[in-house]
Amino acid sequence: MLREPVSNIVDPKAGGMSGNTGRYEKRLSDLSGLYADHAAHAALLESSGDTVVYDVEEFRPGSEPGDLIYGVTRMNPGRVGSEFFLTRGHIHARADRPEIYYGQHGRGLMQLESPEGETRIVEIGPQTICYVPPYWIHRSINIGDEDLVMVFAYPADSGQDYGIIENSNGMRHRVMAGAGGGWELVENPAYRARTAATVDMIMRKTA
Numbered sequence: 001m002l003r004e005p006v007s008n009i010v011d012p013k014a015g016g017m018s019g020n021t022g023r024y025e026k027r028l029s030d031l032s033g034l035y036a037d038h039a040a041h042a043a044l045l046e047s048s049g050d051t052v053v054y055d056v057e058e059f060r061p062g063s064e065p066g067d068l069i070y071g072v073t074r075m076n077p078g079r080v081g082s083e084f085f086l087t088r089g090h091i092h093a094r095a096d097r098p099e100i101y102y103g104q105h106g107r108g109l110m111q112l113e114s115p116e117g118e119t120r121i122v123e124i125g126p127q128t129i130c131y132v133p134p135y136w137i138h139r140s141i142n143i144g145d146e147d148l149v150m151v152f153a154y155p156a157d158s159g160q161d162y163g164i165i166e167n168s169n170g171m172r173h174r175v176m177a178g179a180g181g182g183w184e185l186v187e188n189p190a191y192r193a194r195t196a197a198t199v200d201m202i203m204r205k206t207a
């Protein structure tokens with residue numbers, strides 16, 4: 001099928017883009033259970049009136065293999081206790097599909113975890129391209145005091161599997177506020193490592 005070419009104008013500061021085919025947002029209440037400090041989550045929910053944590057505007061031409069879905073994600077600055085605002089995180093349902101993020105505004109991190117439980121952190125600022133290779137679980141985190149805005153693009157048939165993080169009781173590490181406005185990685189004591197059989201199954205989630 002021959003599609004028409006498209007251009008979209010990104011708003012690097014406010015987030016979003018023209019000509020999008022869809023938009024969604026996640027509020028604090030949508031993200032309950034994600035943060036280590038449940039009491040801080042409940043208190044913030046009470047005091048903030050269920051604030052928006054992040055929103056996404058995307059262009060989704062279809063889901064045929066070989067096509068692309070792309071868009072803009074914007075995340076508010078903030079913390080739950082001393083844990084920075086973050087996205088739910090996922091692995092692609094077709095796990096061999098990659099993704100690109102391109103920083104527009106703010107200071108963020110991409111937290112990546114391999115099926116076997118290795119952690120990698122990529123710092124993302126304006127004009128930084130972050131390559132998320134196939135098979136890595138990924139989530140983004142706003143470690144700055146301003147909105148974090150990034151452009152993303154991934155193969156249209158990737159799909160998202162959010163259960164992978166729930167099944168391991170979160171990612172292996174948490175990114176917490178550190179001394180002097182920095183950040184630090186802390187082990188998640190509730191983390192359940194994936195078995196060799198599960199890792200093997202993930203590595204075969206292709207096609």
Ligand SMILES: [Fe+2]
Pocket residue numbers: 090091092099138154
């Ligand atoms: Fe993704």
